[in-house]
Amino acid sequence: MSLPHAILTALLEKPSSGLELTRRFDRSIGYFWSATHQQIYRELGRLEREGLIRALPSEQPARGQRKSYEVLPAGRAELSRWTAASQDPKPLRDTLLLRLRAAAVIGTAGLEDDLRRHLQLHERQLAEYREIERRDFPPGSDSAQDRLHHLILRAGIDLETFWTRWLRHALEEFADLPDGS
Amino acid sequence: MSLPHAILTALLEKPSSGLELTRRFDRSIGYFWSATHQQIYRELGRLEREGLIRALPSEQPARGQRKSYEVLPAGRAELSRWTAASQDPKPLRDTLLLRLRAAAVIGTAGLEDDLRRHLQLHERQLAEYREIERRDFPPGSDSAQDRLHHLILRAGIDLETFWTRWLRHALEEFADLPDGS
DNA sequence: AATGCCATGTAACCGGTTACATGATTTA
DNA sequence: TAAATCATGTAACCGGTTACATGGCATT
Numbered sequence: 001m002s003l004p005h006a007i008l009t010a011l012l013e014k015p016s017s018g019l020e021l022t023r024r025f026d027r028s029i030g031y032f033w034s035a036t037h038q039q040i041y042r043e044l045g046r047l048e049r050e051g052l053i054r055a056l057p058s059e060q061p062a063r064g065q066r067k068s069y070e071v072l073p074a075g076r077a078e079l080s081r082w083t084a085a086s087q088d089p090k091p092l093r094d095t096l097l098l099r100l101r102a103a104a105v106i107g108t109a110g111l112e113d114d115l116r117r118h119l120q121l122h123e124r125q126l127a128e129y130r131e132i133e134r135r136d137f138p139p140g141s142d143s144a145q146d147r148l149h150h151l152i153l154r155a156g157i158d159l160e161t162f163w164t165r166w167l168r169h170a171l172e173e174f175a176d177l178p179d180g181s
Numbered sequence: 182m183s184l185p186h187a188i189l190t191a192l193l194e195k196p197s198s199g200l201e202l203t204r205r206f207d208r209s210i211g212y213f214w215s216a217t218h219q220q221i222y223r224e225l226g227r228l229e230r231e232g233l234i235r236a237l238p239s240e241q242p243a244r245g246q247r248k249s250y251e252v253l254p255a256g257r258a259e260l261s262r263w264t265a266a267s268q269d270p271k272p273l274r275d276t277l278l279l280r281l282r283a284a285a286v287i288g289t290a291g292l293e294d295d296l297r298r299h300l301q302l303h304e305r306q307l308a309e310y311r312e313i314e315r316r317d318f319p320p321g322s323d324s325a326q327d328r329l330h331h332l333i334l335r336a337g338i339d340l341e342t343f344w345t346r347w348l349r350h351a352l353e354e355f356a357d358l359p360d361g362s
Numbered sequence: 363a364a365t366g367c368c369a370t371g372t373a374a375c376c377g378g379t380t381a382c383a384t385g386a387t388t389t390a
Numbered sequence: 391t392a393a394a395t396c397a398t399g400t401a402a403c404c405g406g407t408t409a410c411a412t413g414g415c416a417t418t
Contacts, residue, residue, distance in 0.1 A: 002276050003405075009283045019369055032278040039406065041371055066369070076287060083283045084291025087276055089299055092340065095183050095268060097213040097333050102190040102264045104329040106257060110265025118270055144358050148285040151354055152278050155347050159273065162343050166336050173332055177325050184377075200397055220378065222399055247397070365418080372411070379404080387396070 003043050006033045008079045015070040112174050119167040126160035184224050187214045189252055189260045196251040293355050300348040307341035
């Protein structure tokens with residue numbers, strides 16, 4: 001029950017067509033809530049049927065024609081409700097940790113290479129976040145919006161920092177392990 | 182495609198019935214791969230049909246009778262294959278960050294309380310992990326199994342540490358924000 | 363006219379979630 | 391013997407994933 005609210009947020013930031021939303025879900029919002037174009041079109045249909053958004057009247061709608069949407073008051077209200085509502089954090093769910101647990105039983109053969117690969121990926125993501133921070137949040141940014149966006153980015157940076165540190169630590173342990181096991 | 186491998190790992194650690202597995206998925210393995218009893222029974226059925234596990238021949242099977250399972254060689258082979266196979270990390274997906282992004286557009290009203298609640302929950306989880314570390318991994322633990330299990334636990338501890346720090350930082354920012362927005 | 367890309371969709375599947383059902387065993 | 395609990399399941403749903411379809415537009 002989060003995709004509709006992700007879309008409402010994106011449309012409030014800027015009214016968009018399905019494809020534009022899809023592009024934006026490959027960046028910014030997509031960094032912590034990804035979605036494919038199929039999901040997005042399906043959800044846009046639902047939100048319109050429920051009266052939370054509407055197609056901008058400018059253009060005639062047809063297959064292969066751009067349709068832009070904007071948020072209606074009911075949509076804004078629903079987003080406010082959802083944002084303020086108490087929600088439990090989702091329990092951790094991570095296959096890499098699961099594979100380590102399996103390796104403790106059947107041996108670590110083949111795992112080390114993928115740990116190194118993950119380290120690289122996380123380092124790359126961390127560098128990308130840091131570049132965004134440098135570009136979009138120079139020291140002394142001010143508005144409430146900026147501060148909140150920066151806070152979100154900080155979570156991404158700190159998370160990737162955790163992973164890179166932990167993976168380096170894991171690789172050290174591996175180097176130290178009795179061979180093959 | 183991870184639940185079957187979580188179950189294979191658990192069964193290799195110790196042959197178990199469905200209910201015993203369910204209990205163990207509330208602790209240990211469940212800390213990073215949770216599962217309900219419905220999932221577990223469905224998956225046990227599949228794994229048995231596919232010849233990766235078998236019911237221990239000791240007892241007659243009947244509804245309401247315990248059935249214990251053990252892993253067959255084919256199951257162990259599949260777990261080895263899966264563990265060594267290269268897998269991409271899943272992109273981050275977090276509703277709390279999404280709610281912050283929404284709050285940047287519609288205002289932060291009501292969010293602060295839930296941030297405080299999340300902070301408490303993460304502090305509690307962190308304390309639980311630390312207690313496990315104190316109990317199960319006294320300084321100078323040695324076997325490869327222990328080192329791997331400790332490594333996994335460390336990931337949990339570091340992740341919860343990240344969340345508690347970040348949430349405290351977020352609450353400071355909130356205290357500093359122009360009122361109501 | 364054919365090719366390829368842009369834009370919007372439909373359909374089938376799959377794993378996780380929630381609600382409910384049923385048989386066996388223990389306890390009041 | 392009724393109620394509670396243990397143990398194993400079935401069924402319906404829901405969101406995310408993958409594969410495929412279709413109409414319009416631009417280029418060659």
